[in-house]
Amino acid sequence: MSELIDIEQVAPDQRDAIAAFRAAGGKSFQDAESVAVARANYEKSCEANGLPRDEVKIIEDVELGEGDERFTIRVYDNRAERNADDPVIVFFHGGGWVIGSRETHDPVCRRLATLTNLPVVAVDYRLGPEHRFPAAHLDCKRTVEWIRDNATERVWNPQRVATIGDSAGGGLANVLAFEPSLLVDGTTVTAQVLLYPMLDMKNETPAYERIAEGFPLTADSLRWFGENFLASDADRTDPRVSPMLAVKAGDAPQPPAFILSLGLDPLGEEDLNYAHKLAMNGTYVELVHLPRHAHGLFTSAGKIASGEVMLERAAQFILQQA
Template sequence: MTGYAPLAADAAAALKPFREAGSHSFHEFTVDEVRPRYIASCEANGLKPADLYRVEDQTVGEFSVRIYQPKQQQSDTVILFMHGGGWVFGNADTHDGLCRALAAGTGHSLVAVDYRLAPEHPYPAAHDDCRAAFAWLSDSDAGHGLSASQVVLAGDSAGGQLAAMLAQENTPARGNLPIAAQVLLYPITDLRMGSESYSRVTQGYPLVADTMRWFVDLYVPEGTDLTAPALSPLLGDVDAQQAPAIVITVGHDPLADEGIAYAQKLAQAGVTVTHHHLAGYAHGLFSSAGVIAQGEHQVEAVCRFIREHTGTPA
């Protein structure tokens, strides 16, 4: 149930209502039950929305995006953000506070991908929507009103997997829109789901090992190769051409070990990596950054990393 370190005080305080209510993890509910619960949790615990110059929703094919433009535009860099939620729940609203904070804290426009969700839209729907969003952003005639000279790929959990997938598939040699940096927040990187942290984090948190198995069963059709790089970036090809990465992992998380392993793989390939491992924290830190001080601190660290790697003044 516990990690290698006890829960930090601010994490324990935020988790107290969940445990007092019976510690029911996401997979113990139906999809129709868990979606509004997650929305309510993010609304109650997320960052308060920063005031921006422009926030606008647009439809792109079969999905939508939300465009955030800060009041003080610093450059033509655009952050492409993919939300977490196990490909099953989450949307532009659940991560609105985080996206606003990233736009305001970096001076860059941000595009949040509101991709289609499982089980209504199984794999590869979410992956294909994120690929389409990258292509849409790269097209100056697409009607988004942005002039993107480079992109930062960012995402949490399943969104971290989607960001890592795009980074692997869009290296400079392929002539795509340059990727300046990648932000991987407790990312899914290995759907074999056999690491030690899967046996360690089994109860007492909203996301535990069985929750990840539930997500995979809902999103990935039976018989799909779970070792395919798009699903398991840890097993994909990584080389020094990939953009600098910040990887943030947390100890009380079934995804901890694979996130750490992916940071190591990037570094061993010659990629510049900043890795923060927060042993006393649990999955969901960034969607609870309004009530967990360390979450807000890490958002600020991410903004600094993005500014440093996009040539943006502090």
């Protein structure tokens, strides 16, 4: 097993948070008594450490689907009147498809709405293990269909959709932008923002061994997420779960991508590898690599300044590309 990374190697603005996590016992999501407890702990952590909740003119919850397939989306809109050419931002929360909700990422979505003055639609997709793959992915596609079907009434342009998400949500933001089975007729994704995304559930890079303890997200956390979300081991190679495996040399370019990778994150190496893959295929890529930061910047952006700064960078990219 690798040695615990010294706290002095953590970026100054995240160092206190990681030190406090270690002092409290270093227990991560997979160490909770149950999935329900892990979810509750994550909700409390996001509430305590997240950004202040910006005032947004319109916030509306909408239920989609029926019966066991019912889920909720939340619409944020900071402008009373819209131009029919305005892009739409679709936000997918992180949490390994097992934890997280529209509440854990509500401050992030509010900030996106205030930074861009664009409508933000956040997907509170169904979670595993109650709803295993591909439930979350189908909910996300259904949300884009809803955007298309309601675009005229809401004065949105479904041909200018920006996808954005963190961690597992970053993987969702990616596959909703290019995976043929998830593309929605009558819509076009014009920008994708992948914030330390989960992109390969089949293969483990050396970062898994290096980030094995001492951080809220470790290699075991990612394995636990897979066990609780995937219906079978074969799902690990599904292009919707592992887009890293789906993208081949010579593929057509994807929509312009902003990718954030972190050096103290078990996902960091695969994110760098994926950025290289996309760029080599002709995709416009803006890559930001923070070598001394760990996973979870955006749900702790109230305490970690880099999270707020990177969210501003992401918003700027959407305004430029979408």
